[in-house]
Amino acid sequence: MMLLPKYFRFACGFGSLVFALLAICPLATLAFEGHIVSSRSGEETKTAAAVVNPLIECPYSLLMDETNTVLQPGKPVYDKYTVAERKVRNLPTTLPIVQPYYAEKTVYLTFDDGPDPENTPIILDILRQHGIKATFFVVGAQVEQYPHILKRIFEEGHAIGNHSYNHIYSQLYQSAHTYIKQLQQTDDIIKNVIGVRPRISRAPGGSAGSFTKEYWKTLEQDGYVEVGWNISSGDASSAKAQQIVDNVIRQMQNKSLWNHAIVLMHDGRGHGETVKALPHIITYFKERGFEFRVVNLETPPAW
Ligand SMILES: [Zn+2]
DSSP states (O other): OOHHHHHHHHHHHHHHHHHHHHHHOHHHHHHHHHHHHHOOSHHHHHHHHHHHHHHHHOOOEEEOTTTOOOOSTTSOEEESSOHHHHHHTTOOOSOOOOOOOOOSSEEEEEEESOOOTTHHHHHHHHHHHHTOOOEEEEOHHHHHHOHHHHHHHHHTTOEEEEOOSSOOHHHHTTOHHHHHHHHHHHHHHHHHHHSSEESEEOOTTOSTTTOOHHHHHHHHHHTOEEOOOSEEOOTTSSOOHHHHHHHHHHHTTOGGGTTSEEEEEEOSTTOHHHHHHHHHHHHHHHHTTOEEOOOOTTSOOOO
């Protein structure tokens, strides 16, 4: 059991690398195929299988260091380098341009302020029972306390986003500089736990009223996607579960949001009512044939 995640991550990373090589270099494709065809020994056959199979199952996509491209549509996107590491290596820090994903009915369930020792594991259990993936915007200080929960989110194939280091508005929003500093501090903490860092982020309290042009410019230069929401579950107040469900259903009457419904919820401390509401919210979307997706570079802007 102990060896599995380590082996999996290695196989996954190696698989992604080979995939990138195959995608960008036809000569490499020929060479690689030649290798498989010509392999006869048991050892080499085993190597080829280890490369191909984990690629199909790989739960996330990695921004490659040299090409800066997204490899697998629909998967969470991570980066093996931090902004500082990219700058040192002269690699691009800005993000590649990706075609936004619009389908008739698409929903993104998002949870802010965790990981939390009480709520997050139950939410992960519920998501697993329903066979769906969601997105967690985590706070750096919480990750420091509960790294094992972050690891579980990652290993179960959900997307992870950056939600600042301490969520304290007076410190966070002093300037674009203090904001980006907290994002990078959180990136480092996340990377220490899962080996990669997110490229998506969500401003605590939302960007409206807090961001100036300078913030947007800095985020673009350093390659973060700011992710808003268009369906608020209203779970930040003292709302009861039924009210949270009703809030979501009421806002879903706006059919223009059906092709990219981004639902804001919280898995932080004290959000037990959100946990209770979640199965009903999932059922609502399932019964109407929505596709559940994780937030990545293909996710359209909320508004
Ligand atoms: Zn928050």
